[in-house]
Amino acid sequence: MEKQELLECHERIKPYIHNTPVLHSRLIDRLVGAEILFKCENFQRMGAYKMRGATNALLRLPESERARGVVTHSSGNFAQALALAAQSLDIKAHIVMPSTAPVVKKAGVLEYGGEITICEPTLEARNRTAELISKETGATFIHPSNEPDVIVGQGTAALELLEVSPDLQFLFAPIGGGGLIAGTAMASHYFGMDCKVIGGEPFEVDDAYRSFHSGKIETNSSTNTVADGLKTVLGSNTFPIIRQYVTDIIRVTEEEIISAMRLIWERMKIIVEPSSAVALAALIREKDQYSGKRIGIIISGGNVDLSRLPF
């Protein structure tokens, strides 16, 4: 990915996304012993950074492909993002969702005019179902994290954060499929001043941590995490970027995720989803290493089912 691509992408998607606020909390600063800026993508349109990548991918499609629609599979946020972005551009969006997806995320897709197909909650079933729809309708498949235009789009959140705080020393982001952290790492590489990128990942789905250390893409045998957005694995495009540009991956327990989530809710009075809390949880777990540093955290989203909170 070239520097210019990121800048052009940002210009392209600007009319369709929010430049989300950057918040900080003196109390959390004191607790961690560092200066932390939170880039609040929970305030993004449809409630997550995924709106950026989805919008970029659609705007990059040739007219002929737009007419035939798009298809993706997603446990939640990318599903809503693609549905909303497609609605804005008058494109038909087919969304393959696992039967286990949170009710609030299914409702969001329907509200944004997406057409849902439910499948078994396995990666294999998701892929097969999306492929079938693509064959039947001619819809273009857009991968929620591995599609290059999606990765560039996700990087614009860090780009905006570095525009207002160019001197960040570290940038933390959660890792699921790797689209966010890969985009963040590229933005940090081109626009940071020696800003290192650190990933946060639940122990329960630590495929990225293991991939990072083994040198090949690993999978998870189970996905028992509260961070429902982080159950997917790295892809052929996200993994090489992560290997090259990410400095470290820190794993956290479910208790640490829930505790960080509660800290953000209680102290910052903002609603963030468990996946978002993983990055802060990672920083808190290793806070002695980051004492006195100037740190950015990408708060990835705020779409939670209020009837099923972990506390």
Next chain:
Amino acid sequence: MEKQELLECHERIKPYIHNTPVLHSRLIDRLVGAEILFKCENFQRMGAYKMRGATNALLRLPESERARGVVTHSSGNFAQALALAAQSLDIKAHIVMPSTAPVVKKAGVLEYGGEITICEPTLEARNRTAELISKETGATFIHPSNEPDVIVGQGTAALELLEVSPDLQFLFAPIGGGGLIAGTAMASHYFGMDCKVIGGEPFEVDDAYRSFHSGKIETNSSTNTVADGLKTVLGSNTFPIIRQYVTDIIRVTEEEIISAMRLIWERMKIIVEPSSAVALAALIREKDQYSGKRIGIIISGGNVDLSRLPF
């Protein structure tokens, strides 16, 4: 209250408070059919507008009285506000709290260095206990809503909102003891352009509604509302201001409060307490009357016990 008092108060407390953000939600605008600006006092220091009045009351105390400390009774937010403001100014704060006060609010008072005395959950017991402490220690009693310096302080939230949006046609605020709405009404009178002030109140504690219509201060025989900040009644200073400067009071059901609270959480991704949702609930209940209008809502606070949510 003179116009000058409000401006001087704002200058006085500025170093100790946040000029909180003003947010809006396109989705809620569409749902109500009006243009709504939310003044987000849930992002105020200690999580509620009460920080304004508490700070002003303390800064207005003569040195001799500051040395003997202060005492108040409060079900929650004013307790924390006075404790934190007193801590900032190195003043001792005695806080009388009913045994039914939310755990999170008691914890807040302790964290801010306040000294808690628990009493029975009646207005009579609160008053008696506070009086006793005042006699024993020489501490100055500061009423959470009826103290004139507190009322002026609370009015600065509306003052800030009208500074950025001088052309609001209506301002909605919840009514408990009446300090917020009285201050809001004065700010609107002096700084609005014919901006009418509307109160929201739960049916379950509709003393202000009944007082407004009967012409004398009424009380509640029970206080079974989720809006724990609105259980108190009007006072000798707040009531006359409300009679003269408030246009209407709209009552809402418990279901309407919880539904408005959930709407704000899900759509705006911010945490507001039930009392804050009462103002939006009132607007939604009577939305046909406010169609197409430009409306401000004071979001009073965000201190909720996450272990005891109403949904």
